[in-house]
Structures are given as C-alpha cells and as structure tokens.
Amino acid sequence: MSKSVTLKDVAAKVGVTSAAASMALAGHERISAKTRAAVKQAADDLGYVPSSAGRALRSQRADAVALVVPNSSAHVFGHLYFMHVLTGMSTAANAHDAQVIVSTNADTSDGGVAYERVMRSRTADGAIVTSAAIDDTHIEALVASGLPVVLIGNYPHLTDAVSVGIDDVAATERLVEHLVTVHGRRRLLHVSGTLDHQTGIDRRDGFLRAAAAAGVTDVTVVEGDLSEASGAAAVERLLAERTAGESLPVDGIVFANDDMAVGGLGVLRRAGIDVPGEVAVVGFDDFGFARVTTPGITTVRVPAEEMGRIATERLFELVDRRPGGAAHTELPVEVVRRGSCGCDPDETPDPS
Amino acid sequence: MSKSVTLKDVAAKVGVTSAAASMALAGHERISAKTRAAVKQAADDLGYVPSSAGRALRSQRADAVALVVPNSSAHVFGHLYFMHVLTGMSTAANAHDAQVIVSTNADTSDGGVAYERVMRSRTADGAIVTSAAIDDTHIEALVASGLPVVLIGNYPHLTDAVSVGIDDVAATERLVEHLVTVHGRRRLLHVSGTLDHQTGIDRRDGFLRAAAAAGVTDVTVVEGDLSEASGAAAVERLLAERTAGESLPVDGIVFANDDMAVGGLGVLRRAGIDVPGEVAVVGFDDFGFARVTTPGITTVRVPAEEMGRIATERLFELVDRRPGGAAHTELPVEVVRRGSCGCDPDETPDPS
DNA sequence: CTGAAAGCGCTTACAG
DNA sequence: CTGAAAGCGCTTACAG
Numbered sequence: 162m163s164k165s166v167t168l169k170d171v172a173a174k175v176g177v178t179s180a181a182a183s184m185a186l187a188g189h190e191r192i193s194a195k196t197r198a199a200v201k202q203a204a205d206d207l208g209y210v211p212s213s214a215g216r217a218l219r220s221q222r223a224d225a226v227a228l229v230v231p232n233s234s235a236h237v238f239g240h241l242y243f244m245h246v247l248t249g250m251s252t253a254a255n256a257h258d259a260q261v262i263v264s265t266n267a268d269t270s271d272g273g274v275a276y277e278r279v280m281r282s283r284t285a286d287g288a289i290v291t292s293a294a295i296d297d298t299h300i301e302a303l304v305a306s307g308l309p310v311v312l313i314g315n316y317p318h319l320t321d322a323v324s325v326g327i328d329d330v331a332a333t334e335r336l337v338e339h340l341v342t343v344h345g346r347r348r349l350l351h352v353s354g355t356l357d358h359q360t361g362i363d364r365r366d367g368f369l370r371a372a373a374a375a376g377v378t379d380v381t382v383v384e385g386d387l388s389e390a391s392g393a394a395a396v397e398r399l400l401a402e403r404t405a406g407e408s409l410p411v412d413g414i415v416f417a418n419d420d421m422a423v424g425g426l427g428v429l430r431r432a433g434i435d436v437p438g439e440v441a442v443v444g445f446d447d448f449g450f451a452r453v454t455t456p457g458i459t460t461v462r463v464p465a466e467e468m469g470r471i472a473t474e475r476l477f478e479l480v481d482r483r484p485g486g487a488a489h490t491e492l493p494v495e496v497v498r499r500g501s502c503g504c505d506p507d508e509t510p511d512p513s
Numbered sequence: 514m515s516k517s518v519t520l521k522d523v524a525a526k527v528g529v530t531s532a533a534a535s536m537a538l539a540g541h542e543r544i545s546a547k548t549r550a551a552v553k554q555a556a557d558d559l560g561y562v563p564s565s566a567g568r569a570l571r572s573q574r575a576d577a578v579a580l581v582v583p584n585s586s587a588h589v590f591g592h593l594y595f596m597h598v599l600t601g602m603s604t605a606a607n608a609h610d611a612q613v614i615v616s617t618n619a620d621t622s623d624g625g626v627a628y629e630r631v632m633r634s635r636t637a638d639g640a641i642v643t644s645a646a647i648d649d650t651h652i653e654a655l656v657a658s659g660l661p662v663v664l665i666g667n668y669p670h671l672t673d674a675v676s677v678g679i680d681d682v683a684a685t686e687r688l689v690e691h692l693v694t695v696h697g698r699r700r701l702l703h704v705s706g707t708l709d710h711q712t713g714i715d716r717r718d719g720f721l722r723a724a725a726a727a728g729v730t731d732v733t734v735v736e737g738d739l740s741e742a743s744g745a746a747a748v749e750r751l752l753a754e755r756t757a758g759e760s761l762p763v764d765g766i767v768f769a770n771d772d773m774a775v776g777g778l779g780v781l782r783r784a785g786i787d788v789p790g791e792v793a794v795v796g797f798d799d800f801g802f803a804r805v806t807t808p809g810i811t812t813v814r815v816p817a818e819e820m821g822r823i824a825t826e827r828l829f830e831l832v833d834r835r836p837g838g839a840a841h842t843e844l845p846v847e848v849v850r851r852g853s854c855g856c857d858p859d860e861t862p863d864p865s
Numbered sequence: 866c867t868g869a870a871a872g873c874g875c876t877t878a879c880a881g
Numbered sequence: 882c883t884g885a886a887a888g889c890g891c892t893t894a895c896a897g
Contacts (some may be wrong), residue, residue: 165633167874178885183876191882210633214575215874217566218889225614225636244596251617260636261615262577265603281517281562284577284612423805430807449593453775455782455807519890530869535892543866567890570873 166209174203186211217283225260226250226476227285228469229276231293231300241448242465246291246313249469257477264288274299280308287476289313289469294357309479311472315359315489323479325472325490329360332461332494333367334374336415336443339459339496341375344441344503346413348379352395352425354387354417364417364445381411385421392421396428412440419444419451422458426501437503447497456500464492518561526555538563569635577612578602578828579637580821581628583645583652593800594817598643598665601821609829616640632660638832641665641824646709661831663824667711667841675831677824677842681712684813684846685719686726688767688795691811691848693727696793696855698765700731704747704777706739706769716769716797733763737773744773748780764792771796771803774810778853789855799849808852816844 172182177196185192185200192200203209217223228250230243247261254261262285264276277299279285287309293300295318304310304322312324340346351368354361365382372380383398385391396414403409416422422444429436436442436456444451444460451458471490478485500506524534529548537544537552544552555561569575580602582595599613606613614637616628629651631637639661645652647670656662656674664676692698703720706713717734724732735750737743748766755761768774774796781788788794788808796803796812803810823842830837852858 165635168876169874179874180876180885181883183874187876208633210630212570212874213634213636214566214569215889216876218564218570218873218891219875219877221889223566240596241593244593247615248617251615255617260631263599263603263613263615265600265607278562279612281560282565283517284565427805449802450805453779453802454805520892521890531890532869532892533867535890539892564890567873568892570875570889571891571893573873 165212166207167212168209170207171200171204171209174207175199221283222480223260223283223286224258225262225285226254226473226480227262227264227276227279227288229279229288229290230263230265231290231297242446242463243291245448245465246289246469246472249466249471250289250473252466253470253473253477259286259477277303280306286480287311289472289476292358294355295359295362296357309476311476311479313468313472315363317359321488323475323485323488325468325475325492327463327468327492327494329363330367330370332496333364333415333445334371335496336445336459336461337368337371337377338375339498340413340415340441340443340502341371341377344413344437346441347377348411349377349381349413349415350395350399350411351380351382351415352385352392352417352421353382354385356384361417368415379411385417387418387420389420389424389427392416392424393428394424395421396425400428400432409434409440414440414442416442416444419446419448419458419460422460422501423450423454426454426458437501441503442501444501451497451499454501457506459499459502459504460497462495462497464494467492517564518559519564520561522559523552523556523561526559527551573635574832575612575635575638576610577614577637578606578825578832579614579616579628579631579640581631581640581642582615582617583642583649594798594815595643597800597817598641598821598824601818601823602641602825604818605822605825605829611638611829629655632658639663639828641821641828644710646707647711647714648709661828663828663831665820665824667715669711673840675827675837675840677820677827677844679815679820679844679846681715682719682722684848685716685767685797686723687848688797688811688813689720689723689729690727691850692765692767692793692795692854693723693729696765696789698793699729700763701729701733701765701767702747702751702763703732703734703767704737704744704769704773705734706737708736713769720767731763737769739770739772741772741776741779744768744776745780746776747773748777752780752784761786761792766792766794768794768796771798771800771810771812774812774853775802775806778806778810789853793855794853796853803849803851806853809858811851811854811856812849814847814849816846819844 168179168182172179181192182200185197186204228247250261264279276288280288289311290300291313304319312322315326316322316324349372351365353365356362383395385395414425416425422442426436426442444458447460447462451460498504520531520534524531533544534552537549538556580599602613616631628640632640641663642652643665656671664674667678668674668676701724703717705717708714735747737747766777768777774794778788778794796810799812799814803812850856
C-alpha cells in the first residue's frame with residue numbers, strides 16, 4: 162500500500178509552501194496563475210487527494226450526512242424503502258461532494274445511541290432520520306440538541322423539527338373513496354400499521370374518515386405490524402370467524418402497506434377466495450411487490466427516493482445555515498390502480 | 514447548536530492535561546485508577562464524544578468502510594440486493610465500531626472515480642466492491658493499488674483480489690438438473706444476464722453444462738440485462754416465433770435472475786400460458802419477488818447479507834494486516850422450490 | 866513514573 | 882503582496 166500523497170508532497174514538487182499549494186488548489190487569486198497551474202499539474206501527476214480527516218479537522222465540517230435507522234424499525238432494514246431513500250440521499254449528497262453514512266442503531270455500551278455518537282463525533286454534519294416511533298425520546302433529544310436533523314415522515318409533536326413527508330391521511334382517504342365509489346364496497350376492514358408510528362395512526366384515521374364521509378358504517382380496524390406475516394394473520398383470523406359456507410364478513414380490505422397486502426392476498430388465494438370479486442384489496446407504498454402479485458395490488462406510490470433527495474437538500478440548508486423554507490415539506494402522492502381493487506389492470510392510470 | 518465538547522474540556526474539568534485525559538479514557542495503566550475514574554466521570558458529565566477527524570488524523574485510520582456501487586450497475590441500485598449486502602456490512606462494521614459509507618460512483622470532474630477518491634482521501638479504510646463488470650479497469654486499478662478492497666462475486670481474472678461469492682455455475686446446474694430430472698423438461702431456454710459480468714457468464718455456462726450432461730440438446734440462450742423488462746421481452750419474442758395454435762418451442766425457461774423471471778412470468782400469464790404446465794420457469798436470487806408471484810418462482814437463494822458480512826470481516830483483516838485466509842471465500846447456496854417449476858409449493862424444502 | 870511536546874494534514878488569519 | 886505560523890482534536894513518543 163503506497164504511502165498517501167499529502168499537500169506537502171505537492172508543494173515540494175513545485176517548490177512552494179503547503180499553504181501556497183492549498184490556496185493554489187482552491188484557485189485563490191493571490192497565487193499567480195502560473196503557480197496555480199503548476200500546483201494543479203503536480204497534484205494530478207502525484208494523484209493527490211486531500212485528506213478528509215485533515216480537512217474536516219481544520220474546517221470543522223465532515224462533508225458527510227448520515228441516514229439513521231432507529232432500533233424500532235430494525236426489522237424494516239433490508240427493505241426497499243431504505244434503498245430508495247438512500248438513492249435519493251446519494252443524489253443530493255453527490256451534488257454537495259458529501260459522503261453518505263448509513264448508521265444502524267446498535268446501542269453503544271455507555272447508554273448512548275449510535276447515531277448520537279455519529280453526530281457528536283462530527284463524523285457527519287447532519288442526519289436524516291426515518292421511521293422513528295412517536296415516543297422515540299432519542300430522536301426528540303437529537304432534534305432538541307439543535308444538531309442538523311431532517312425527519313422523513315410526519316412528527317406533529319416535534320414542532321421544531323424540519324421534515325419531509327406525504328399526507329397519509331388524504332392518501333388513504335383516496336383509496337377508500339375509490340373502493341366505495343367505484344367498486345361499491347360497503348363492508349371494510351383496515352389492517353393498520355403499528356400505532357406507535359405516525360403513519361400507522363394517519364392511515365387508520367384516513368380510513369376511518371373516508372368511510373364515515375361515504376356513509377360506510379360496517380367498518381373494522383385491526384392492528385398489524387407492517388410485515389407480510391401480520392397481513393396474513395389478519396386475513397386468517399377473518400377466515401376463522403366465518404362459519405362454513407358463509408361469505409366473508411368484508412368486501413374490501415385496506416392494508417396499511419403492500420407487504421401486509423401481499424401476505425393477506427396469499428392467504429385469500431390459498432383459501433380459494435376471489436380477489437377482487439369477493440374481496441377487494443388495496444395496499445400502500447408501491448416499492449415493488451404490489452406490481453408483481455396476481456392480481457397486482459392497487460396502492461399509493463410513496464415517493465421515497467424523492468423524499469430522500471429533498472430531505473438531504475433541506476439538511477444541507479440547515480448545515481450551511483441557509484434560510485430554510487417551511488418546516489415541513491409535503492410531497493404529492495399517486496394512486497396506482499391495479500387489479501386487486503377491481504379495476505382493469507391494463508386501463509389507463511389514475512385520473513381521480 | 515452547542516459547541517462540541519473536546520478532550521481539553523474534559524481534562525480541564527479534572528485538572529489534568531488532555532494527554533493524560535486521553536490515556537485515562539483509553540484505560541491506560543500509567544494513569545492512576547482514581548484519575549481514570551474522575552476523567553471518565555467528567556467525560557460522561559460533559560457528554561464528551563471523541564472527534565472522529567482528530568482521531569482519524571492522528572491514528573491514520575478512519576474507522577469506516579465503504580460500499581462501492583459501480584456505474585455499470587447504477588440501474589441495480591434501488592435493488593434489495595444492495596440492502597442485504599448493506600445489512601451484512603453494518604453488522605460487521607458495528608462489531609468493529611466502524612461506520613459504513615455508501616459510495617455511488619458519480620464520476621468526478623478531474624477524471625477520477627468517486628470511490629477511488631474515498632480511498633485516497635482516507636475517508637474509508639477499505640472498500641467492498643460488488644457487481645463490477647469484468648472489464649472495469651477502475652476496479653482493477655483499485656485492487657492493484659494495494660488499498661484494502663474485498664470484492665463480492667467471482668473475478669477469476671483478478672488473481673490478487675480477495676473476494677466472497679457463490680458458485681454460480683454449480684447452482685445453475687442444480688436448477689437445470691431439477692427441471693430435467695424431476696420435471697422431465699427437454700426443450701430449454703436460458704435468458705442470461707449481461708455477459709460482461711462474470712455471474713452472467715457463469716450462470717450461462719452452468720446452464721449449458723448441465724443440459725449437455727443430461728443429454729438435453731434442444732437448448733437456446735438469449736442475452737438479457739437482468740431487468741424485468743428484458744425478461745418480458747425474451748418471452749414476447751418466444752411467443753412471436755410460435756405460429757398460431759402451435760405450442761411453445763420450449764418447455765422450460767431458466768432465467769438468470771428473479772427480476773427477469775417475474776417479467777417473463779407476467780407475459781406468459783397474460784398470454785394464457787400455463788406455468789408450470791406448459792412451461793416451467795426458474796429464477797435466481799430470492800431477494801423477495803420470487804416469493805410473492807403466482808405461482809411462486811423456484812430459485813436459488815443468494816446469501817447476500819452473509820456475503821456482505823463476511824466480505825466486511827475479510828476487509829477488516831486486510832485493514833488490520835491480519836493473516837487472511839484464502840483469497841476467495843465461497844458460500845453455500847440453497848435451491849428454493851416453489852410452484853413455477855412444477856413442484857408442490859407447500860411441500861417440504863429442497864433436500865437435493 | 867509523569868509532564869508536556871510533537872505532529873497527523875489541512876487552511877486561514879496574521880506578521881512582515 | 883507574500884511567507885510561514887497557528888491551530889483544528891487527538892494520541893504517542895520523548896524528555897525529564
């Protein structure tokens with residue numbers, strides 16, 4: 162492993178001080194054009210790349226942002242959602258010549274939390290936090306500390322937080338309206354996400370509000386945990402309730418995400434129940450699964466990549482202390498109609 | 514934003530030099546037990562976290578590893594494969610108190626390549642490279658530079674490289690044998706991956722070898738690009754060849770990955786062709802899609818998370834200059850039988 | 866045994 | 882205008 166080239170090596174080659182070489186590389190006017198060119202040439206020749214540690218120590222800036230994955234969503238790590246967020250972050254970070262650090266939240270021995278160390282050690286200049294539980298006190302502390310943090314999602318109780326998200330209530334309302342208005346469903350089940358996350362609450366509330374608004378009163382809510390297994394379990398309980406030969410007690414199921422919808426759909430299929438004939442099914446997310454099942458799952462496309470990108474741009478505003486916009490940025494969302502709700506999957510997309 | 518606490522602050526609180534405080538925190542014997550305790554207490558009280566830049570500069574070690582995503586696989590970023598690798602990396606990195614950096618390969622202006630800068634700037638102590646094309650000269654240069662790099666996959670031409678992978682040839686052979694022996698298929702099509710990647714070549718070779726060994730001579734290979742669309746396109750061409758009323762020219766399709774199998778399966782389903790009755794289908798990867806289609810796709814499970822974890826452990830060996838094991842680590846692979854090959858999906862798993 | 870300097874690589878603020 | 886010191890935060894090697 163070759164010893165790495167420092168500014169001093171570049172400076173020596175040209176015969177100037179490393180301070181001058183630094184300024185030359187920065188294109189500083191006080192260094193003559195001739196010297197600047199010579200230094201740049203020497204840097205190229207030697208393959209000089211500035212030491213990030215040296216630069217970070219001097220400039221008090223790491224040129225890196227971290228993606229924080231809280232413990233509470235450890236089971237979701239390994240999910241395409243994070244990959245989309247990461248892709249968006251990378252785009253924005255590359256534009257700022259910054260690195261992206263992925264910080265899973267292994268608790269550290271001294272009672273601290275990994276991502277707090279990342280911030281305090283200045284390994285990253287700021288963090289993007291996603292999928293945090295409502296009662297996650299570490300996140301609250303992080304936001305309160307004034308370190309640059311942007312949350313993805315809605316955190317109504319964290320009034321100081323800068324965040325980027327979608328309107329889960331309205332999106333779920335659109336799904337329910339569609340089921341009721343277009344497909345005439347009147348007996349609805351909602352399999353919610355975990356209710357210690359705001360998305361779980363919001364999607365449930367959207368379901369309830371839209372049902373009420375449409376005059377649908379035969380309405381049930383059961384809590385799931387966003388996993389395929391919990392979606393399957395919810396449907397299995399539904400089947401168990403039904404006495405033999407009887408039809409299902411519901412004609413539409415609104416799952417709070419696609420994973421649960423996939424689990425539920427599998428159980429329905431194996432039980433020989435016609436989807437959407439007997440029961441219509443809708444999900445939420447559209448990170449991939451919803452497209453490949455049979456029938457395809459009607460869902461709401463969450464713009465995760467864009468959320469990651471915009472959150473990161475807002476984060477750089479915070480880091481650079483530039484005037485930020487509103488505290489919360491809300492992104493539009495699209496309903497994607499597939500076969501599971503009763504729409505013709507080959508029809509033109511959502512005009513609603 | 515509160516000014517961050519330095520070692521000097523901790524030292525001042527206790528009334529020792531920062532050098533002494535440093536040693537105390539490190540548990541060095543030459544500092545009295547009493548002072549050590551006092552320094553640790555003060556550090557806790559002040560919320561001291563060592564500056565990563567200061568430490569990195571002094572110790573010439575970043576305590577970070579990078580995951581490199583080459584340009585050639587930019588379209589695969591946003592794929593669960595990377596998330597699995599990342600999860601494995603995080604596990605290993607956490608055990609070493611190291612950060613994980615994700616480096617997408619935006620070309621930098623000066624002709625260099627992003628991940629090379631990451632290495633040369635010492636932002637990371639080493640890198641994991643995955644999905645590199647065979648003729649990727651940047652990767653070759655990186656390996657040749659002697660910087661700590663571990664490759665995921667097989668790179669027979671990079672004889673100096675440390676790598677972790679699976680036996681794609683043997684795994685594909687098992688799939689083909691299964692189709693021929695158990696399900697009696699004799700007219701086989703292989704939709705390969707891109708042939709500028711070793712996995713593309715190896716899986717194709719495995720297909721060809723197993724077919725030859727089984728005496729199957731009605732064999733076709735078409736090149737795909739691992740995308741759902743290219744799998745669909747391959748099957749569409751197959752349908753177009755067939756004159757009306759005639760049966761398909763093949764009775765088994767071996768896709769080089771699940772994404773293409775999903776695309777192909779969709780086309781077959783929409784054309785009203787029975788899978789596995791008329792054509793059996795198998796894929797490769799098992800990152801999720803194969804489990805949720807109807808029928809489920811018989812495939813080979815690639816242990817991506819384990820590959821990421823082991824590659825990272827090997828990388829730390831390199832970084833620490835510890836005696837490494839063999840240059841290449843080969844991980845075992847499992848065939849997962851689902852409905853698309855003709856097996857009963859609810860049967861017990863693969864004993865072959 | 867212990868105190869405090871030196872230096873990792875960088876860039877800016879200062880002295881001349 | 883330009884040369885070179887100072888100092889970011891840390892830890893080890895050295896001097897006493």
